Amino acid sequence: MAERILGVFETSADALRAVRGLVGAGIPRDGVIIGSTEPILDPEFLAPEDRKTRMSLWAIAGAILGCAIGYSLTATAAQLMGLAPGGQPIVSLWAFAIVIFELTALGAIGGTVITFFRETGLPQRRSAILDAQVARTFADAGFIVGAAVDRSEQVVVVDRVLREVGAKDVKYQR
Amino acid sequence: MGDKAGSLTTNMMHEDLIRPLILTGRRFYLVVAVLGAIVLWGLAAWGYQVRTGMGVAGINSPVFWGVYIATYIFFIGISNAGTLISAMLRLSHAGWRHPVTRCAEAITVFALMVGGMFPLIHLGRVWKFYWLIPYPNERGLWPNFHSPLVWDFMAINTYLLGSFVYLYLPMLPDLALIRDRVAGWRRRFYGLLALGWSGTPVEWHRLEKAISILAVVIIPVAVSMHSVVAWDFSVALKPMWHSTIFAPYFVVGALFSGIAILMVAMVILRRVFHLEAYLEPIHFNNLGLLLLTFCFLWLYFTFAEYLVTWYGHLPDEMAAFRFKVEGPLAPFFWGMVLMNFVIPVPILAMRKTRTVTGCLVASLSILVGMWLERYLIVVGTLSRPRLEFAWGHYAPTWVEISILMGTVAYFILLYVLFSKIFPIISIWEFKQGRRLRAQKPAGDVPVMANEPFPGVM
Numbered sequence: 001m002a003e004r005i006l007g008v009f010e011t012s013a014d015a016l017r018a019v020r021g022l023v024g025a026g027i028p029r030d031g032v033i034i035g036s037t038e039p040i041l042d043p044e045f046l047a048p049e050d051r052k053t054r055m056s057l058w059a060i061a062g063a064i065l066g067c068a069i070g071y072s073l074t075a076t077a078a079q080l081m082g083l084a085p086g087g088q089p090i091v092s093l094w095a096f097a098i099v100i101f102e103l104t105a106l107g108a109i110g111g112t113v114i115t116f117f118r119e120t121g122l123p124q125r126r127s128a129i130l131d132a133q134v135a136r137t138f139a140d141a142g143f144i145v146g147a148a149v150d151r152s153e154q155v156v157v158v159d160r161v162l163r164e165v166g167a168k169d170v171k172y173q174r
Numbered sequence: 175m176g177d178k179a180g181s182l183t184t185n186m187m188h189e190d191l192i193r194p195l196i197l198t199g200r201r202f203y204l205v206v207a208v209l210g211a212i213v214l215w216g217l218a219a220w221g222y223q224v225r226t227g228m229g230v231a232g233i234n235s236p237v238f239w240g241v242y243i244a245t246y247i248f249f250i251g252i253s254n255a256g257t258l259i260s261a262m263l264r265l266s267h268a269g270w271r272h273p274v275t276r277c278a279e280a281i282t283v284f285a286l287m288v289g290g291m292f293p294l295i296h297l298g299r300v301w302k303f304y305w306l307i308p309y310p311n312e313r314g315l316w317p318n319f320h321s322p323l324v325w326d327f328m329a330i331n332t333y334l335l336g337s338f339v340y341l342y343l344p345m346l347p348d349l350a351l352i353r354d355r356v357a358g359w360r361r362r363f364y365g366l367l368a369l370g371w372s373g374t375p376v377e378w379h380r381l382e383k384a385i386s387i388l389a390v391v392i393i394p395v396a397v398s399m400h401s402v403v404a405w406d407f408s409v410a411l412k413p414m415w416h417s418t419i420f421a422p423y424f425v426v427g428a429l430f431s432g433i434a435i436l437m438v439a440m441v442i443l444r445r446v447f448h449l450e451a452y453l454e455p456i457h458f459n460n461l462g463l464l465l466l467t468f469c470f471l472w473l474y475f476t477f478a479e480y481l482v483t484w485y486g487h488l489p490d491e492m493a494a495f496r497f498k499v500e501g502p503l504a505p506f507f508w509g510m511v512l513m514n515f516v517i518p519v520p521i522l523a524m525r526k527t528r529t530v531t532g533c534l535v536a537s538l539s540i541l542v543g544m545w546l547e548r549y550l551i552v553v554g555t556l557s558r559p560r561l562e563f564a565w566g567h568y569a570p571t572w573v574e575i576s577i578l579m580g581t582v583a584y585f586i587l588l589y590v591l592f593s594k595i596f597p598i599i600s601i602w603e604f605k606q607g608r609r610l611r612a613q614k615p616a617g618d619v620p621v622m623a624n625e626p627f628p629g630v631m
Contacts, residue, residue, distance in 0.1 A: 035373040037351055038605045039382065045375040055383050059391070074319045088320060095320040098402060102328040105395045109336050109388065116343065116384040120377045124370025142184060 003174055005158045006033065006146035007167030014166045015143035016042055021161040027147045027154075035144045053119060058111040066107020070100035141168060187605065191597045192352055194447045196360070202594065209587040216580010219573045220295060228298040230573045237556040237568035241578055242296040244548040248431065249289030249585070250330070250403050251424070251544065255432030256282030257337040258396035261389035270460055272607035273452045276600045277443060278436050279341040284588040285435075286334045288581050293326070295577060322406040329399040336392045344385055346371045347378075347602040400428045412555050413494040414483055423475045430468040430514075431544035434537035437461055439589065441534045443598055452599050458533045459525075465536065466522040473515050476547075490560045498554040502567070506546050513543025 009015040015034065022032050029047055034040070043051060074096035088095075117123070145167075147158050162170050223230050233240040256278035263271035294300050306317055306327045317324045350371035353364040371377060404424035407415040417423075437458065444453040480499070483491045498507050518536035521527045553568050570578075592598070 034375050036375075036378065037347065037373055038602050038609070039378045040375050046379060050376045050379070053380060053383055055380065055387060059387050078319060092320060095325075098325045098398070098405075099319050099328050101398060102325075102332040102395070105391050105398075106332045106335065108391045109332075109339060112384050112387045112391070113339055113343070116380050120380050122346075122369045122371065122377070 002148040002150040003155060003172060004033065004146055004148045005155060005162065006144050006171045006173060007162030007165075008141040008169040008171070009143040009145060009166065010141060010168060012036070012040055012042060012045075012143055015040070015145045016044060017165040018145040018162055018167065019045065021165045022145070022147055022158065025157050025161050027149075027158065031147050031149075033144070033146045033148065037142055040143070053115070055112060055115040055119070058115040059108045060111070062107035062109070062111020062114075063104045064107070066110070067100055067104040069107070070103030071096070073103070074099050146171075184605065187601065188351070188355065190449070190451070191599055191601050191604075192355060194593070195352065195595065195597065196356065198594070202590075205590060206587065209583045209590065212583035213580050213587060216577050216583065219576035219580065223295075223573050223577070224298075224300060230571060232569050232571045232574055234566060234568065236559045236564050236566045237553060239296070239552050239556060240568055241549070241570045241574040242292045244545070244552045245578055245581065246289055246292035246296070247403055247424075247548040247551070248545050249285045249292070249581075250400060251428035251431045251548070252435045252541075253282045253285035253289060253333070253337075253432070254396055254400060254425075254428035255285070255436045256280065257333070257340050257392050258282075258429070259432060259436065261340070261392050261396075264385070264389045265393075268460075269607065269611065270457060272603040273449075273454075273599045274436070274440070274457055274461070275603060276341070276345070276596075277439050277598055279337065280589060280592050280596075280598070281432075281435055281439060282337040283334065283341055284585055284592070286330060286337065287588065288585040290330050290334070291581060293323070322402065322409055325402045326406060329395075329402040333392075333395050333399040336388065336395055340385075340388050340392055343381060343388070344600060344603070345596060346381070347373060348597050348600060351601060352597070397425055400425045407551065407555075413488075413491045413558060413560065414479075414498075414555050415551075417479060417482075419475065419478060423479060426468065426471050426475050427544060427547060430465070430472050431541060433461060433465045433468060434540040434544070437465065437533050437537040438541065441530055441537075443593060444530070447593070447598070449599065452604065455530060458530050459528055462522050462528045462533045462536070465533075465540070466519065469515055469519050469522065469540075476511075490558075493562075493565075494555050494558040497558045498550055503550055503554050503557075506550055510543050510546040510550060513539045513546065515543075 007018055009018060015036070019032055019034065023029055034045055075091045078090050078096075146162065147154075149155055149158055159170055231240065231242075233242075260271070260275040260278045263275065294303050297303060306324060317327075346368055349364050349368035350373065353361055353368045356364065401421035401424065404420040408417050408420035410416065440453050440457065440461075443449055480495065483495050497503055517539040521532045521536040557566055557568060559565065
């Protein structure tokens with residue numbers, strides 16, 4: 001069973017050095033575990049495949065869908081249901097534009113939120129990288145970097161790298 | 175900013191901001207009990223109105239909208255406090271915004287929830303409320319999409335949903351932090367709400383991106399929402415309602431009262447939770463200056479609105495004008511000018527009085543003044559319709575006053591409970607702001623806090 005070795009760091013610069021150290025020591029980039037209680041500002045923390053997001057595209061797609069639904073709901077419903085608008089036109093974009101706009105915005109919000117959850121893999125039942133005991137240490141520390149390894153020689157390497165780059169503490173988690 | 179905040183260690187910060195969630199004093203229960211009693215009284219009055227009929231309210235023909243609709247506009251106005259102000263500060267990279275955003279966003283959600291109740295209260299037969307919802311039903315009836323009431327329904331619900339998301343998503347990291355620091359049922363509770371947030375780079379990246387997109391989307395939604403409320407009035411051919419500037423006038427008034435309620439909330443939170451190191455005088459100074467700007471903007475719009483009516487001198491319009499400025503509503507009108515301009519401007523204009531206490535006094539004054547403005551808009555025009563034989567008067571009854579007090583107490587209660595259960599200051603944003611300030615040289619321009627990754631808005 002793989003063992004997780006996690007180093008606790010105070011600054012993002014230390015954490016970044018740990019990432020580089022682990023990759024340099026032969027740990028695959030996608031096997032490096034990184035977590036933080038504040039935004040990690042350096043793109044180097046991200047695996048290359050994670051740097052691009054389609055959130056803007058899905059927000060726009062959601063907006064277009066919302067706009068189409070808004071138009072259908074107002075114009076089509078008014079025509080099909082035979083509303084009696086008191087001498088005003090049945091389909092009046094001036095009045096319907098407001099409903100269409102709101103549903104467009106709602107679509108953009110929906111597209112953004114759905115993409116957020118899809119790309120982050122949330123919701124999950126619990127934190128993906130920490131058990132409760134390590135999490136307590138992590139909460140006050142700020143940054144955590146480590147790796148999941150299943151060979152004893154790798155355990156020694158990861159432990160050494162994390163301590164060399166200045167880990168405040170190193171935790172083991174099965 | 176930053177002397178006090180800069181001296182805080184991460185652990186101290188966590189203790190300060192999470193402690194109020196864990197420890198509960200007797201004062202909290204007392205406040206909840208008092209507010210709960212007022213809410214119950216308001217509910218009883220509403221129950222009486224539902225059972226007896228709308229006749230127990232003071233509204234009549236021609237004044238068919240009264241305190242309920244005035245308070246509805248007022249609450250929808252203050253709902254602009256949060257998400258809109260927070261989004262504007264975020265997009266403008268205001269470096270001092272970090273401790274302010276969540277206090278503000280929570281106001282939006284609760285003000286919308288409470289404001290949205292008023293059309294239902296005003297409806298009388300509240301069980302028919304679902305007629306506003308567009309859905310296919312067995313009678314083949316659809317709501318009339320030409321109706322401003324349906325626009326209201328769409329705008330308020332879009333803003334409420336957007337504001338809820340805008341409040342909740344940025345709260346995930348803090349909920350996870352609390353989950354990792356507490357035990358027992360609290361750990362399960364916050365764990366459930368944190369949705370398994372781990373703080374991985376991908377999660378942070380996507381959160382920053384989502385917040386940026388939502389901020390861009392939510393600003394026009396907020397503006398549209400209060401514009402729609404204004405169009406409820408201005409699309410009617412009523413004296414002093416049928417005005418082209420009503421929408422921007424309402425939006426300015428909404429921001430004006432929104433900033434005021436935000437400052438009141440900040441003063442109280444600062445005092446009750448001992449957040450002096452987080453909500454510093456500079457926050458009050460900056461928001462005070464913003465409020466001062468809005469005092470002048472409000473005066474400008476009010477003057478433009480009344481000047482054009484007076485200059486046109488149309489008999490119908492002048493009847494409503496005189497009713498407000500010289501007639502029975504004159505004390506309300508001049509009280510509004512006093513509260514919205516004469517009192518707050520000197521306080522906010524002078525650095526010596528633009529203190530935390532000074533800002534509180536000015537903000538409370540503005541809140542009263544803005545409620546008076548909403549009352550004048552609703553009651554002033556309806557009391558003086560175009561045909562003279564239909565002129566009337568309106569005075570709120572004890573039922574309306576009780577429901578008004580009950581809903582105000584309900585709003586405060588919701589906010590109190592929220593600040594007891596959730597960190598009222600965004601912990602991760604505060605830490606981010608502090609770190610960014612520490613990185614830049616003194617006197618530098620605010621750091622672009624939202625540009626952590628290439629391609630992120």
